[in-house]
Amino acid sequence: MSDLRNKPETYWKEKLTPEQYRVARQKGTERAFTGALYNNHAKGMYECVACGQPLFSSDTKFDSGTGWPSFDSPVNMEHIELHEDRSFFMTRTEVTCKNCGAHLGHLFDDGPRETTGMRYCINSVALQFQPEEADRPENTSRS
Numbered sequence: 005m006s007d008l009r010n011k012p013e014t015y016w017k018e019k020l021t022p023e024q025y026r027v028a029r030q031k032g033t034e035r036a037f038t039g040a041l042y043n044n045h046a047k048g049m050y051e052c053v054a055c056g057q058p059l060f061s062s063d064t065k066f067d068s069g070t071g072w073p074s075f076d077s078p079v080n081m082e083h084i085e086l087h088e089d090r091s092f093f094m095t096r097t098e099v100t101c102k103n104c105g106a107h108l109g110h111l112f113d114d115g116p117r118e119t120t121g122m123r124y125c126i127n128s129v130a131l132q133f134q135p136e137e138a139d140r141p142e143n144t145s146r147s
Contacts, residue, residue: 007103008103008105009068009104010055010057011012011104013029013047013052014053016028016029016046017056017146018145020053022027023129024053024054024129024130026072027105027107027127027129027130028052028053028054028108028129028130029054029106029107030107031098031107031109032092032127033109033127034072034127034128034129035071036070036071036077037071037074038043038071038128039071039072039073039090039127039128039129041073041128041131041133042072042073042127042130044062044065044073044101044133045062046062046133046135047062047063047135047136048061048062048076048081048133048134048136049051049061049062049130049133049134049136050062050065050073050126050131050132050133050134051105051131051132051133051134051137052103052104052106052130052132053129053130053131053132054101054104054106054130054132054134055101055103055106057083057102057104058079058080058083059076059079059084059101059102059108059126059131060073060077060078060079060124060126061075061079062077062136064077064078064119066074066115066116068115068123068125070125072104072109072121072125072126072127073125073126073131074115074123074124074125074126074129075123075124076116076119076120076122076123076124077120077122077124077127078114079118080122081104082102083101083102084099084100084102084108085099085100085101085105085112086098086099086100086111087100090109096111097110097111097112098110098111098113099111099124099126100129101131105129106128107127107132108124108127108130108131109124109125109126109127109130110125111123111124111125112125113117
């Protein structure tokens with residue numbers, strides 16, 4: 005597999021939609037409560053929209069009330085990177101995909117105390133969802 009971190013911006017502009025490109029490659033943010041995966045409650049895996057790396061399990065998703073999909077932990081710490089972000093006159097922790105460098109969102113320490121206490125606040129547009137086999141539309145029976 006080629007090194008996705010060194011792909012030219014023209015590659016990403018062709019691969020991603022304009023909104024995906026703005027968030028994942030230019031470190032943008034989607035508006036709160038607008039993302040397609042914000043209210044997703046199906047079981048499955050949330051993957052990087054740019055490269056398909058598994059990032060978060062539905063088992064760790066929770067409703068934070070912030071307007072973005074929130075998770076208390078990644079599926080594997082080796083799949084993400086954390087970076088200091090001092091943009092917009094704040095100091096935050098940016099979350100990126102380790103495989104391709106895509107910006108995913110930010111990490112905060114105000115998550116559920118009964119689990120990790122962390123909140124991975126992730127843009128829907130930076131994710132693609134793969135439902136578990138039982139939750140796929142072709143496997144649901146209709147009466």
